[in-house]
Amino acid sequence: MTRTSRLEAGGACSIARSLTLLGERWTLLVVREAFRGRTRFAEFSAALRMPSETLTDRLGKLVDAGVLTRTAYQEPGSRERAEYRLTESGRALYPVLAALQQWGDGHLSGPEGPPAYLRTRDGGRPVRVALVDDEGREVSLDDIVSVPGPGASAAPGTGPGVGVPAR
């Protein structure tokens, strides 16, 4: 599937578009491993224990989508291999992973509690995902509305975004 056809498959909604790429099984876990510093096929493979063909496919899709870059490296006496690194677009996925982690911490942890905490590097204070306004102040879910943007479509069933949170 080309990038364009992937976008069209998502309709005029950025959530659907993101899920067309990121909702595929394993894809966000590959991105998680990239955030953890893995760069080589063998490292992703050892960490995720996923089928090699699937890993090849997901790395290729993430490169095509501009989330990872693929560069060649060669160690003396070895054949050339590929290294995968997050682009700025890839690093921009951090809030997606952090939001999934936060929700899992709160709603899918067993009695033993969350497997990990996000903390500030200096001081070790708790870090969480929040919705903030243009001055960085936190905004409550009840105070958010969704308005059509320039790329809105009138096609039925493809309305934009997450909408107005309903009680």
Add this chain to the structure above:
Amino acid sequence: MTRTSRLEAGGACSIARSLTLLGERWTLLVVREAFRGRTRFAEFSAALRMPSETLTDRLGKLVDAGVLTRTAYQEPGSRERAEYRLTESGRALYPVLAALQQWGDGHLSGPEGPPAYLRTRDGGRPVRVALVDDEGREVSLDDIVSVPGPGASAAPGTGPGVGVPAR
């Protein structure tokens, strides 16, 4: 799959656990529609145009996972139908959807721009997803670390969370 076996399949990582439920095709779009105020099977079906069997499956899984509640309603002269509403756990998924929307806006929008914007209800100021500390101050990606929590596992390949962002 029972809730417990789903949790185990995710290993000791809240991201993997969340994806085991939410990463399945259509599931987060069903949640998106619930945020848009849809409550009835026919409403979800008309909005998403997904196969009925799949919709039945996803609604059932979301109820089992405590994201939606299912209650019966009956209109005069009609048979009893089910209504699906977000629980508090379901409403806590808003940052996940908003983060996916934000990333899609920035990285998968066509030249026409984002399909929708999130705004404050009063004043219409831009709303975005951010990482904040315990005092609500925004934290940069470079200032975040991941530390093991009480539910951390020593099993290889199941390390917790998104880790330390690597450059």
